[in-house]
Amino acid sequence: MQVEALQDLVHKTREARRKQTLPKYPPHERDTLIRKYHPDFRESAYRPIKFGPNAGDLTVRELACLLEGDSPVPADLDLTPAHSVDVLVIGGGGAGCSAALHAYARGAQVLLATKLRLGDSNTVMAQGGMQVAIADEDSPVQHFLDTLKGGHMKNDHQLLKVMVEEGPSIARWLLGLGVLFDRDSDGNLHVKKGGGSSKPRLLTCSDYTGLELMRVLKDEVLNQKIQLLEFSAAVELLSDGNGTCTGAVFRDLDNNRMFTVAAKAVILATGGIGRLHIQGFPTSNHYGATGDGLTLAYRLGAKLLQIDTFQYHPTGAVYPEQLLGALVTEGIRSEGGQLVNGKGERFVNELDTRDVVSSSIIRECEEGRGVRTATGHLGVWLDTPLLDVEHGAGTLEKHFPAMVRQYKRYKLDITKDPVLIYPTLHYQNGGVQIDVNGESGIKNLFVAGEASGGLHGRNRLMGNSLLDLMVFGKRSGTEAASRATAMPQGRLTLDHLTRFRAEAKKRGIAGSVTSPMLFPDYTRRET
Amino acid sequence: MDTGKEFDKNVLLDQEDVLRPKMVTVEIAGKKYEVPEGITVIKALWYSGQEVYRGIGCLGGYCGACATYYRTKDDPKVRTCLACSMAVEDGMSFSMVAPFPARKAIYQIGELKDPKQDLFNLYPEAPLCRNCNACTEACPQGIDVRDGVWKAVFGDFKSVSEMFMDCVMCGLCVPVCIADIAPNLVALYASRAQGVHFNEKPPKLQSRIEEIEQGRYASEWDKLLKMDEPQLKEVCAAIK
Numbered sequence: 001m002q003v004e005a006l007q008d009l010v011h012k013t014r015e016a017r018r019k020q021t022l023p024k025y026p027p028h029e030r031d032t033l034i035r036k037y038h039p040d041f042r043e044s045a046y047r048p049i050k051f052g053p054n055a056g057d058l059t060v061r062e063l064a065c066l067l068e069g070d071s072p073v074p075a076d077l078d079l080t081p082a083h084s085v086d087v088l089v090i091g092g093g094g095a096g097c098s099a100a101l102h103a104y105a106r107g108a109q110v111l112l113a114t115k116l117r118l119g120d121s122n123t124v125m126a127q128g129g130m131q132v133a134i135a136d137e138d139s140p141v142q143h144f145l146d147t148l149k150g151g152h153m154k155n156d157h158q159l160l161k162v163m164v165e166e167g168p169s170i171a172r173w174l175l176g177l178g179v180l181f182d183r184d185s186d187g188n189l190h191v192k193k194g195g196g197s198s199k200p201r202l203l204t205c206s207d208y209t210g211l212e213l214m215r216v217l218k219d220e221v222l223n224q225k226i227q228l229l230e231f232s233a234a235v236e237l238l239s240d241g242n243g244t245c246t247g248a249v250f251r252d253l254d255n256n257r258m259f260t261v262a263a264k265a266v267i268l269a270t271g272g273i274g275r276l277h278i279q280g281f282p283t284s285n286h287y288g289a290t291g292d293g294l295t296l297a298y299r300l301g302a303k304l305l306q307i308d309t310f311q312y313h314p315t316g317a318v319y320p321e322q323l324l325g326a327l328v329t330e331g332i333r334s335e336g337g338q339l340v341n342g343k344g345e346r347f348v349n350e351l352d353t354r355d356v357v358s359s360s361i362i363r364e365c366e367e368g369r370g371v372r373t374a375t376g377h378l379g380v381w382l383d384t385p386l387l388d389v390e391h392g393a394g395t396l397e398k399h400f401p402a403m404v405r406q407y408k409r410y411k412l413d414i415t416k417d418p419v420l421i422y423p424t425l426h427y428q429n430g431g432v433q434i435d436v437n438g439e440s441g442i443k444n445l446f447v448a449g450e451a452s453g454g455l456h457g458r459n460r461l462m463g464n465s466l467l468d469l470m471v472f473g474k475r476s477g478t479e480a481a482s483r484a485t486a487m488p489q490g491r492l493t494l495d496h497l498t499r500f501r502a503e504a505k506k507r508g509i510a511g512s513v514t515s516p517m518l519f520p521d522y523t524r525r526e527t
Numbered sequence: 528m529d530t531g532k533e534f535d536k537n538v539l540l541d542q543e544d545v546l547r548p549k550m551v552t553v554e555i556a557g558k559k560y561e562v563p564e565g566i567t568v569i570k571a572l573w574y575s576g577q578e579v580y581r582g583i584g585c586l587g588g589y590c591g592a593c594a595t596y597y598r599t600k601d602d603p604k605v606r607t608c609l610a611c612s613m614a615v616e617d618g619m620s621f622s623m624v625a626p627f628p629a630r631k632a633i634y635q636i637g638e639l640k641d642p643k644q645d646l647f648n649l650y651p652e653a654p655l656c657r658n659c660n661a662c663t664e665a666c667p668q669g670i671d672v673r674d675g676v677w678k679a680v681f682g683d684f685k686s687v688s689e690m691f692m693d694c695v696m697c698g699l700c701v702p703v704c705i706a707d708i709a710p711n712l713v714a715l716y717a718s719r720a721q722g723v724h725f726n727e728k729p730p731k732l733q734s735r736i737e738e739i740e741q742g743r744y745a746s747e748w749d750k751l752l753k754m755d756e757p758q759l760k761e762v763c764a765a766i767k
Contacts, residue, residue: 120584134735141747149763168735178719187727286585322567522573
């Protein structure tokens with residue numbers, strides 16, 4: 001049977017469902033549901049890390065393997081640097097560009113290296129917007145409290161205060177680069193309300209906020225005298241032998257050769273982990289989101305935080321195949337879109353929190369009430385045509401043009417037919433522990449953006465990641481530059497790697513996995 | 528997530544062709560391969576055993592890394608697509624597009640004195656458009672690129688900035704231009720210049736920045752940061 005035939009049930013049950021109201025889960029049932037079905041509570045998916053700064057801490061198996069993995073760098077590699085700079089930025093997304101531009105503006109010589117092209121990142125895909133407290137009825141304090149509530153009270157207060165207070169000046173900086181934020185008729189910045197926020201606070205560039213930011217930042221990096229190395233993947237950090245970071249080893253992906261960059265300060269802006277497909281989940285993340293920064297920093301001795309919690313967005317596309325894992329915006333549920341299982345029944349209040357909605361979708365599918373596509377993926381329906389039924393023809397087209405367009409590419413009309421969705425791995429809530437200047441536990445090693453941890457607690461609020469990477473890109477770039485321009489280059493050694501390898505050998509796990517992963521392996525091999 | 532074994536086959540609403548996908552023949556850079564119908568062009572590359580890293584980025588239709596030329600069965604027309612967002616069909620031929628060495632002008636956007644005139648110094652080829660419309664035909668996003676170039680030349684930067692909001696910078700408009708214009712780069716310059724030099728400054732943003740600098744929230748912060756977790760929890764719980 002084709003998906004098109006299965007969806008008839010959604011049309012047939014629509015009238016009856018319209019009148020139905022589903023209550024939100026009471027606290028006790030909600031906890032039971034989450035503990036039973038939310039991926040963060042799948043005990044079998046977790047294990048303790050065997051050694052290193054987070055020895056004994058639980059994380060998902062996929063990440064634990066990589067953290068304990070061996071470096072591809074041979075112990076006797078010639079470390080004579082191919083480049084020597086003040087500040088080395090690793091990663092070319094929003095955080096990397098922000099860090100590079102601010103370090104350059106402070107007078108540092110900057111080299112930005114990235115394993116794909118400049119701008120290939122999760123930033124470019126961000127649709128929702130950037131949270132900045134500028135509305136009259138809003139304040140940085142309110143932004144702080146909303147974020148803390150969303151993060152289950154586990155956010156680092158100092159990092160969070162810095163982020164919300166610097167939001168408005170970041171918006172001014174971006175406007176000064178030519179970013180075209182949406183405006184109200186009086187010329188002020190337009191703000192939208194985002195999930196989990198008590199006040200309208202999202203700055204947007206239609207539904208292309210990330211694309212617009214990335215286009216502008218990328219162009220600005222190219223306009224400055226910032227040295228750029230694309231298709232250059234960081235595979236190991238270097239230290240002076242006394243715990244200070246002094247550079248990195250890269251693999252040039254075009255000729256497979258390794259080379260070294262000496263730097264007085266290093267900024268890791270390597271992003272998240274979606275492409276590890278934790279617990280087999282599809283992901284909304286870009287091709288290079290393989291958690292490289294976590295493994296590099298960990299081998300050098302940096303402590304990681306909250307690496308046992310990940311965000312699964314409830315509504316990732318399942319069908320058509322081409323959109324697998326891509327986000328279907330939360331706004332559709334906010335405006336009345338209902339979730340419907342394979343038997344034509346609703347099963348959750350669609351406006352419950354992300355963890356509850358995700359858990360209930362997983363429950364439906366695991367208990368056999370899902371729908372399976374031709375390529376074997378499971379999902380439930382999101383009744384999109386209901387929006388036009390409830391609010392009048394043309395509502396979807398008007399409020400969600402990008403979403404309508406996205407499906408139209410595959411000859412699917414979401415104003416007429418429902419879409420299949422399933423939770424998709426979206427964001428790494430934790431990461432490398434940093435201070436307010438973005439410095440990790442390792443001297444002169446800075447971390448910015450999704451690779452860092454602590455700011456978002458156990459659940460990131462919509463719209464906070466774009467602000468996070470702008471603010472901590474700026475702070476790490478600024479601090480790294482002012483420090484680097486006033487000090488000599490340290491020695492380049494692999495001493496930490498010798499120690500790491502000895503530790504792995506002692507525990508009998510040497511050489512089983514090589515990390516960082518760099519890319520997911522999707523290529524089909526001969527069987 | 529595949530937990531197929533645990534499913535009650537009577538309840539699971541399945542599709543008959545799950546286990547036997549229909550195979551189609553496609554031609555990738557001149558070689559024929561059998562691949563499952565309906566997978567994306569990028570997945571067809573993986574399926575046929577190829578390692579790809581140049582030409583893959585966000586896999587979501589936003590980054591423009593996977594610009595591709597393709598042709599469908601018996602049709603002489605060569606079309607363009609983003610390989611992450613295009614399904615294969617029987618008889619399709621395709622090749623990913625190699626990076627094109629377009630010239631990007633270097634400028635300090637904030638320091639421009641007369642951005643509309645400066646366009647002709649930075650991109651002197653921009654006014655030489657011969658109206659062939661190949662750029663518009665090549666755009667996988669459906670932007671009227673040719674019209675955008677003319678609007679930039681005539682100084683209507685505002686329209687350009689609106690027309691090119693969904694430009695993913697794939698660069699497919701560039702190699703087809705007989706006047707050597709890079710329309711996407713011209714549009715990016717015009718859009719940035721519009722933002723910096725012609726849009727008004729939002730007044731409320733400036734006053735919020737000043738409030739923060741002058742310590743308007745200092746007492747609230749003091750109070751908040753002295754609270755212990757139960758107290759903070761109570762404050763958060765009261766938020767509507």
